[in-house]
Amino acid sequence: MELQRNHQTTYFVSLENAHKFVEGVLIGNKVCPExxxxxxxxxxxxDARGVDTHGCNRVPSYMRRIRQGVLQPSPHIQVKAISPVVHQVDGKNGFGFVSATLAMDACIKSALDYGIGMASVKHSNHFGMSASFVMQANAAGMMSLVFTNSSPALPAWGAKDRLLGVSPIACGAPGGADGDFVLDMAPSIAARGKIYKALRREEKIPKDWALDAHGNPTDDPAAALEGVMLPMGGPKGSALAIMMDVFSGVLSGSAFAGEVTGPYDPSKASDVGHFLLAIKPDLFMSSKEFRARMDYLYQRVTSSSKMAGVDRVYFPGELEQIQAQLRKSTGIPWVQAEIDALNAEADLVDAPHLVIGV
Structure with missing residues (x-):
């Protein structure tokens, strides 16, 4: 299936084929099957949820880091119990996805027994979409907080140098009949991955997203990557980015204060830190009552009187869930340059190519 858009043809790949493709490339690069x-x-x-900036297009940058020896493909990641409800995870410079998944598993197990579980992760890497681990907790019936730090892209408010990461703040709670609460947002006006996506697709960006190296607003993604992202809400976004560094970097013993290495930089280990928390929601009331109250909150939010020009009010995470349902049937949209870059990684390890069509 294909679609003409922005003078480029967009092709669609099924979720199942994309998953098989990524596994093949990873295993070909000595990543263990698990x-x-x-x-x-x-x-x-x-990709299914429409967060294309944190999807399969990240594969080439991860593989470059493996080939350069700055990302370990299959380390033995350690999960150490500090107390019955606190765990420390040493990611051993492996994939952040794996470290965070194991960390949230530990949090959930503690929360089942004690009502709450916390994990600090050190020596990790980029872990993609924070919502993945919020959804992991939601699926287990848990509320959650998921923090990470990242490479410098934002200035502290009032400064001009890149110091803080565009580090997302994420949290969630199991909902009722209308779905879960899932919040995953960056402290910048836009996620940095959106600039990389625009660069790949040769598209412009809005001028309020970033400044170039000379401190001027720019719609050129290449110039934006040489400059700084802009925090949302000015000092508020800057403060949230600092909070991510405190909980994820300072607390864990990982890099912080602008010393995290980015996922597109294959020169050295990233040393990312994460912080995860799971809370059993029936600590103060029954699970049934909690979910009923979440349902009521959903109804109150989505039935609010709409401002001019707005067709519908959405609950956090609802737009992404709608997109996920749509892409189950349509597949993931990619332009030819993106497909070529991904298939080039398959060629390097003799793995199967992406198959266009659903």
């Missing part, structure tokens, strides 16, 4: 399955699931889940 880790490959986790990474592929998270990447395809991001």
């Amino acid at each position: 880790h490959a399955a986790i990474v592929a699931r998270c990447l395809v889940q991001a």
Whole structure:
């Protein structure tokens, strides 16, 4: 299936084929099958939800880091219990997807027994879409917080140098009949991955997203990547980025204060830190009552009087869930340059190519 858009043809690939493709490339690069399955699931889940900036297009940058020896394909990741409800995970410079999944597993198990579970992750890497781990907790009936830090892209408010990461804040709660609460947002006006996506597709970006190296607003994604992202809400976005560094970098013992290496930089290990928390929602009331209250909140939010020009009010995470349902049938949309870049990785390890069509 194909679609003409922005003077480029968009092709569609099924979720199942994308998952098989990613697993094949990962295993071809000496990633063990267990880790490959986790990474592929998270990447395809991001694409399915329309978060294309954190989906399968990340594969080439991850593989370059493996080939350069700065990302370990299959380390033995350690999960150490500090107390019955606190865990420390040493990612051993492996995939952040795997470290965060194991960390959330530990949080959930503690929360089942004690009502709450917390994990700090050190020596990790980029873990893609934060919502993956929120959804992991939701599926287990848990509320959650998921934090990470990242490479410098934002200035502290009032400064001009890149220091803070575009580090997402994510949280969630199991809902009722109308779906779960899933919040996953960057402290910048736009996620940096959207600029990389625009660069791949030779598209312009809005001028309020970033500044170029000279401090001027720009619609050129290449110039934006040489400059700085802009925090949302000015000092508020800057403060949220600092909070991510405190909980993810300072607390874990990983890199912080602008010292995290980005996923597109194959020069050295990233040393990313994460922080995850799971809470059993029936601590103060029954699970049935909690979900009923979540249903009521959903109805109150989505039935609010709409401002001019708005057709519908959505609950956090609802737009992505609608997109996920749509892409189950339509597949993931990619332009030819993106497909070529992905298939080039398959060629390097003699793995199967992506198959266009659903």
